Amino acid sequence: MDTHPTPDTPPYALLGGEAAVRRLIDRFYDLMDEAPEYYVIRKLHPQDLAGSREKLFMFLSGWLGGPPLYVEKHGHPMLRARHLPFSIGTAERDAWIACMTQAMEDCGVEPGLRSFLLKSLSGTADWMRNRKEA
Ligand code: HEM
Numbered sequence: 001m002d003t004h005p006t007p008d009t010p011p012y013a014l015l016g017g018e019a020a021v022r023r024l025i026d027r028f029y030d031l032m033d034e035a036p037e038y039y040v041i042r043k044l045h046p047q048d049l050a051g052s053r054e055k056l057f058m059f060l061s062g063w064l065g066g067p068p069l070y071v072e073k074h075g076h077p078m079l080r081a082r083h084l085p086f087s088i089g090t091a092e093r094d095a096w097i098a099c100m101t102q103a104m105e106d107c108g109v110e111p112g113l114r115s116f117l118l119k120s121l122s123g124t125a126d127w128m129r130n131r132k133e134a
Pocket of ligand 1: 094125
């Protein structure tokens with residue numbers, strides 16, 4: 001199968017649609033919850049991750065070219081503003097990307113698609129940094 005996204009086959013479709021995106025988000029938060037190397041970001045989240053799972057699922061659905069669920073429910077994401085209550089530096093950025101990388105590997109996301117998505121997500125994660133560091 002051609003794994004290069006086009007307007008007719010956005011990443012959402014290439015990944016396998018709603019069920020696959022849910023699986024990916026569930027794996028992402030399960031890893032965050034369990035693996036000590038992600039505690040640096042786990043500790044910023046609420047004890048119950050159900051709401052976080054739902055919000056990231058809805059956001060990524062639209063971001064990947066599927067139904068824009070987050071925007072329909074919450075309006076403009078204003079992601080940077082919504083992350084300002086949390087102290088995010090390079091350690092948190094790198095942990096988020098490492099956790100997503102592992103989740104994609106575990107879910108068997110095809111390597112070409114994986115690096116395409118991670119490149120773009122890395123830009124977003126970097127933009128979320130709000131802590132001044134030396
Ligand atoms: C850079 C490291 C990041 C950290 C440490 C981080 C952490 C957090 C935390 C603690 C929350 C609040 C959870 C909750 O309300 O249940 C949150 C919310 C959210 N994050 Fe992140 N995040 C990061 C990067 C990203 C990236 C790259 C994306 C998108 C690709 C993203 C998308 C979201 C969304 C959609 C929400 C829900 C916003 C809302 O409606 O309140 N985050 N994040």
